[in-house]
Amino acid sequence: MKDARVLGVLGGMGPLAGATFMQRLTLLTPAERDQDHIPSVLWSDPRVPDRTAARIAGGEDPLPWLMRGIRGLEAAGCGAIAIPCNTAHGWFDGMQAATRLPILHIVEAAADELLRLGITGGPIGLLATKGTLAMRLYQERLESRGHECLAPPAEEMDRVVMPAIELVKANKVSAAYAPLAEAAQRLVARGAKAVVLGCTEIPLGISAGPALPFPVADTIDALARAAIAWAKPAG
Amino acid sequence: MKDARVLGVLGGMGPLAGATFMQRLTLLTPAERDQDHIPSVLWSDPRVPDRTAARIAGGEDPLPWLMRGIRGLEAAGCGAIAIPCNTAHGWFDGMQAATRLPILHIVEAAADELLRLGITGGPIGLLATKGTLAMRLYQERLESRGHECLAPPAEEMDRVVMPAIELVKANKVSAAYAPLAEAAQRLVARGAKAVVLGCTEIPLGISAGPALPFPVADTIDALARAAIAWAKPAG
Structure with a gap:
């Protein structure tokens, strides 16, 4: 998808929140038909290690998993990234430094x-x-x-x-x-x-x-x- | 995402149906935590030409758009494809002939x-x-x-x-x-x-x-x- 503003969504954290983000994105977009809606790709990888556990209990670092998703969204031709998980924004600076795509900050x-x-x-x-x-x-x-x-x-x-x-x-x-x-x-x-x-x-x-x-x-x-x-x- | 059964979802037809499919996929999956849910990628391209118009009113052929999404889902490492749009299944044989991934028939x-x-x-x-x-x-x-x-x-x-x-x-x-x-x-x-x-x-x-x-x-x-x-x- 290279010929429009395609939104990349790094979801799965949790998966219901990512899916509901896609639903709300659709319902909040002014549209009269399918073709008025925003092209988007949702990368829903619920295997990303728990973000709170990583930060306060020495759990596995989620950053490599987050970066895998960002690389997937880059490859899909996305022009920006939204991450419907607040806690994942603890790794915002590391993600933003590693991609040329703007990440919208929640x-x-x-x-x-x-x-x-x-x-x-x-x-x-x-x-x-x-x-x-x-x-x-x-x-x-x-x-x-x-x-x-x-x-x-x-x-x-x-x-x-x-x-x-x-x-x-x-x-x-x-x-x-x-x-x-x-x-x-x-x-x-x-x-x-x-x-x-x-x-x-x-x-x-x-x-x-x-x-x-x-x-x-x-x-x-x-x-x-x-x-x-x-x-x-x-x- | 190459190390698990990752579901590819060819959505956007319409986008609310694709997003709701992701939500229902999550809610119908037996799970106790994020990591129990199914890794998946939703390719939501609402620009696919109208399927009914293509079939009965000589509208633009959607197949090239459908194939673009399938190629994106292949590249993301998906192992099967679900298409939450019934009318798009009018192009099922053409899509299935062009990908090695199984397409689940709605x-x-x-x-x-x-x-x-x-x-x-x-x-x-x-x-x-x-x-x-x-x-x-x-x-x-x-x-x-x-x-x-x-x-x-x-x-x-x-x-x-x-x-x-x-x-x-x-x-x-x-x-x-x-x-x-x-x-x-x-x-x-x-x-x-x-x-x-x-x-x-x-x-x-x-x-x-x-x-x-x-x-x-x-x-x-x-x-x-x-x-x-x-x-x-x-x-």
């Missing part, structure tokens, strides 16, 4: 999504993996935009948030709704004006139940909007 | 789905594109298994079924539910024991409303089950 997309929601400053709740929190992927970027980041305490991360993320990866999506909705609610009770769903499994769980009564920045939708802006630049 | 998968539903003979309703009906992709295969195929009359195809398929391709999925559900109901009123949703846009529309009160063979799910059986053979 945290920048999430920050833009907050603006789109009309949230221009103040405390923001952050639901993410322990790896994403430990690597501080969100904290500096959001603080530079005038936000303070509130995350669940470590005990709640272990007891509630990480098990809920695992439920989604095990296809038990509906069961993830209640714990994630309650964790988000507790961040709002602590003063958050909005909650960033900063792990792409989390919006899948949150979508399985009633809409939350406060603003949330869904990082799957945020990255899809960034990809559409890349593929179909205005003007 | 009509065989649909026939297996009828068996899974306990339907072993008798009249079957068929909702599909005009192209699929004109190419008789289902009729011979289902008749050889003891089924008679009932399709909507030509006037209803033009007035109801084809416009509903176009609604899905234009992201107006909910609006497609009522016309498709009513067309399926009319086939059951004519004696069909089950209805094959023989265009991958149709289960998307049908999923947007209440479940139908008769058996339906969803060709997205049927092809996903065939792909899982290929990737994870029993025993």
Whole structure:
């Protein structure tokens, strides 16, 4: 696919998030027929070693697996890469240094999504993996935009948030709704004006139940909007 | 991806059907963690010329576009190909003759789905594109298994079924539910024991409303089950 803006999607982390990214990319694209949609290639390799385990428990380095996917997307003729996995962005600099293709950064997309929601400053709740929190992927970027980041305490991360993320990866999506909705609610009770769903499994769980009564920045939708802006630049 | 059974998915026809196929492939796979899921590559090129227009209105031949995708999936290291578009199977023989990779046939998968539903003979309703009906992709295969195929009359195809398929391709999925559900109901009123949703846009529309009160063979799910059986053979 060499004659158009073809989007490369490095997915599989997890696979349901990657597939849902493709669905949201399609549904958010203005289109009247197949041929109006964005050509894209999804490289869905769920064998990439666990990103949180790699960062905080000495697990296998995912970077060689991530680079294998990027080489596949380059060979397919893609012009940019979107990675619907927040934790994988801990290896962003290594990936970006190794490819000439621009990689759309999911945290920048999430920050833009907050603006789109009309949230221009103040405390923001952050639901993410322990790896994403430990690597501080969100904290500096959001603080530079005038936000303070509130995350669940470590005990709640272990007891509630990480098990809920695992439920989604095990296809038990509906069961993830209640714990994630309650964790988000507790961040709002602590003063958050909005909650960033900063792990792409989390919006899948949150979508399985009633809409939350406060603003949330869904990082799957945020990255899809960034990809559409890349593929179909205005003007 | 050369060291596992990697599934190639020739999608984009339409793109929402391809993305939903990836989602259903994931949700139907027995898995407890990311690494249990099936490595796969989705080649989503929505620019493939319209299949029904090619077959019945002298439109551009889609085969060169289909072959471009197959070459991309071969290069990515895939071991088999699934095509979540029924009408594209009108070019099945040409594609299969040109690649060493096995292509899973969506009509065989649909026939297996009828068996899974306990339907072993008798009249079957068929909702599909005009192209699929004109190419008789289902009729011979289902008749050889003891089924008679009932399709909507030509006037209803033009007035109801084809416009509903176009609604899905234009992201107006909910609006497609009522016309498709009513067309399926009319086939059951004519004696069909089950209805094959023989265009991958149709289960998307049908999923947007209440479940139908008769058996339906969803060709997205049927092809996903065939792909899982290929990737994870029993025993």
